[in-house]
Amino acid sequence: xxxxxxxxxxxxxxxxxxxxxxxxxxxxxxxxxxxxxxxxxxxxxxxxxxxxxxxxxxxxxxxxxxxxxxxxxxxxxxxxxxxxxxxxxxxxxxxxxxxxxxxxxxxxxxxxxxxxxxxxxxxxxxxxxxxx
Numbered sequence: 001x002x003x004x005x006x007x008x009x010x011x012x013x014x015x016x017x018x019x020x021x022x023x024x025x026x027x028x029x030x031x032x033x034x035x036x037x038x039x040x041x042x043x044x045x046x047x048x049x050x051x052x053x054x055x056x057x058x059x060x061x062x063x064x065x066x067x068x069x070x071x072x073x074x075x076x077x078x079x080x081x082x083x084x085x086x087x088x089x090x091x092x093x094x095x096x097x098x099x100x101x102x103x104x105x106x107x108x109x110x111x112x113x114x115x116x117x118x119x120x121x122x123x124x125x126x127x128x129x130x131x132x
Contacts, residue, residue, distance in 0.1 A: 010086075011105055016050045017130045018101040019117070022087055024056045025067045029114040030096040034073055039118040041075035048130045054081040056095065102129060 010018065021037055023030035034053065041051035053076050055064035064078035081087055090099060093112060100109040108129065116122070 010101065013050045013052075013101075014105045015103055016048055017103060017126060018105075019049070019051045019098060019126070020101065021051070021053045021096060021098040022056055022081065022092055023053055023096050025063060026057070027095040031071070033096050033114050033117070034068070034071060034076075036115070036117040036119075038073045038075050040123070043118065043123065044126065049126065051076060052079050053077075054079050054086065056081055056084055056087060058082055100126070100129070102132070 010020070019037075019040070021033070023034065025031070037051055037053060041049075044051070055061075055078050057063045060080050060082050061078055064080065068076065068078050084092070087097075090107070096114060097110065097112045098115065098117075099107050102108050
């Protein structure tokens with residue numbers, strides 16, 4: 001669900017490489033990872049990429065948005081999966097977990113755990129995925 005309350009679908013992003021991160025305010029590794037996702041979103045071309053962070057907090061946007069503001073997250077919105085519907089559909093087992101979908105909407109990578117998403121080798125790999 002988008003932060004504005006509208007239902008969003010992964011298919012809405014077809015044609016772009018989509019990075020989907022599941023997180024929660026109570027998850028210390030998630031909090032540590034969010035700034036690198038924010039920097040990644042700020043450096044990728046929005047014509048070819050979309051970074052979504054889906055909060056699993058039960059408080060929804062009222063909890064997630066102020067939390068992101070306090071962290072100084074500027075390039076990402078607090079999209080929501082408060083009932084973990086998408087997380088369950090994707091077989092999520094823990095937080096943080098990040099999926100990468102190619103331009104056709106196929107899941108091509110999954111990482112459970114903390115990562116530095118704006119590391120040069122990760123950015124290079126994502127750009128190679130977009131070029132395919």
